[in-house]
Amino acid sequence: MHGESDDSRLVGAVADREDDAVEAALRPKSLAEFIGQHRVREQLDLVLKAARQREATADHILLSGAPGLGKTTLAMIVASEMAAPIRITSGPAIQHAGDLAAILSSLQEGEVLFLDEIHRMSRPAEEMLYMAMEDFRVDVIVGKGPGATAIPLELPPFTLVGATTRAGLLPPPLRDRFGFTAHMDFYESGDLEQVVHRSAGLLDVAVDPAGAAEIAGRSRGTPRIANRLLRRVRDYAQVRADGAVTSDIAAKALDVYEVDARGLDRLDRAVLSALLKLFGGGPVGLGTLSVAVGEERETVEEVAEPFLVREGLLARTPRGRIATPAAWTHLGLVPPQAQANGVQQAMFDE
Numbered sequence: 460m461h462g463e464s465d466d467s468r469l470v471g472a473v474a475d476r477e478d479d480a481v482e483a484a485l486r487p488k489s490l491a492e493f494i495g496q497h498r499v500r501e502q503l504d505l506v507l508k509a510a511r512q513r514e515a516t517a518d519h520i521l522l523s524g525a526p527g528l529g530k531t532t533l534a535m536i537v538a539s540e541m542a543a544p545i546r547i548t549s550g551p552a553i554q555h556a557g558d559l560a561a562i563l564s565s566l567q568e569g570e571v572l573f574l575d576e577i578h579r580m581s582r583p584a585e586e587m588l589y590m591a592m593e594d595f596r597v598d599v600i601v602g603k604g605p606g607a608t609a610i611p612l613e614l615p616p617f618t619l620v621g622a623t624t625r626a627g628l629l630p631p632p633l634r635d636r637f638g639f640t641a642h643m644d645f646y647e648s649g650d651l652e653q654v655v656h657r658s659a660g661l662l663d664v665a666v667d668p669a670g671a672a673e674i675a676g677r678s679r680g681t682p683r684i685a686n687r688l689l690r691r692v693r694d695y696a697q698v699r700a701d702g703a704v705t706s707d708i709a710a711k712a713l714d715v716y717e718v719d720a721r722g723l724d725r726l727d728r729a730v731l732s733a734l735l736k737l738f739g740g741g742p743v744g745l746g747t748l749s750v751a752v753g754e755e756r757e758t759v760e761e762v763a764e765p766f767l768v769r770e771g772l773l774a775r776t777p778r779g780r781i782a783t784p785a786a787w788t789h790l791g792l793v794p795p796q797a798q799a800n801g802v803q804q805a806m807f808d809e
């Protein structure tokens with residue numbers, strides 16, 4: 460068993476250590492620099508401009524969307540557009556209401572508090588946050604048991620920017636306290652090409668338009684992946700060529716890393732290939748499919764399948780997993796039905 464996790468893959472959307480080190484340099488610093496997500500950008504622009512005109516603190520903002528689409532980047536942009544400082548933390552880091560009280564009580568007026576993975580906060584912290592968001596006040600509990608007392612503490616107005624991979628996971632009372640919710644979608648290929656060009660400029664790598672398109676096409680709609688693939692292509696171009704990235708160089712480099720033209724990696728293709736070659740395209744149960752590819756059930760279900768489903772290559776049905784016609788085409792195989800038809804046609808021709 461490989462026990463593969465999403466963050467160990469070149470096409471994983473969750474940040475790895477190298478991403479952490481270079482992402483800061485690649486982050487757009489203003490809304491004008493932020494590529495794609497036109498609707499979200501326009502809406503956010505209005506929210507922030509209006510707050511600035513009123514000389515008020517911006518409303519609380521909820522950003523939802525898959526990892527690597529730019530939620531942290533947007534939170535930082537909110538702070539810079541409001542000329543406000545930003546404090547960054549995450550749901551899992553706040554286990555006790557006291558942790559949150561300490562952060563909230565040290566905020567400056569107008570500060571942006573970025574709370575990543577807000578759906579993973581503990582319940583007591585969440586309840587404290589309701590009051591802080593609405594009334595800019597927290598009750599700090601002193602003591603334990605019947606002798607415990609709540610001491611109210613006034614907070615300066617601040618802007619909470621919450622990020623979550625799924626807004627549906629948030630309890631409605633929390634969701635309702637955001638003045639503005641932005642849903643971020645996967646990026647269009649053209650937008651990702653722009654991301655590649657922009658990052659290449661910052662990293663001082665020469666990339667021609669076809670090279671950028673080749674990288675964008677394999678980036679699974681995600682800027683973080685586009686930036687990571689660009690770095691691997693840069694290595695290849697430097698070691699095996701003259702440093703310039705063309706479509707040929709990008710394709711060869713990403714073939715070495717087993718990321719195919721549609722952004723599928725070894726694991727994705729192993730799942731599809733087993734489904735097609737061993738089970739005739741399904742339906743087959745998840746357990747059987749996982750054994751066939753030598754991976755844990757969870758790895759197949761949570762790491763490989765979401766992208767295959769999104770790409771319309773695999774479908775989850777009550778009877779099991781099935782491949783779509785596009786899956787056969789992608790792996791260059793002929794579906795059994797078409798094969799049978801072909802045989803019949805040949806007999807008829809005779």
Ligand SMILES: Nc1ncnc2c1ncn2[C@@H]1O[C@H](COP(=O)(O)OP(=O)(O)OP(=O)(O)O)[C@@H](O)[C@H]1O
Pocket residue numbers: 472473474481482483485486487492493494495496525526527528529530531532533575654682683686
């Ligand atoms: N619209 C964009 N234009 C240019 N670069 C972008 C854009 N969105 C994201 N990026 C780049 O993608 C990388 C990942 O973005 P970011 O860290 O903001 O994602 P995220 O959604 O917060 O991910 P996570 O939820 O995993 O923290 C950053 O290096 C950033 O530079």
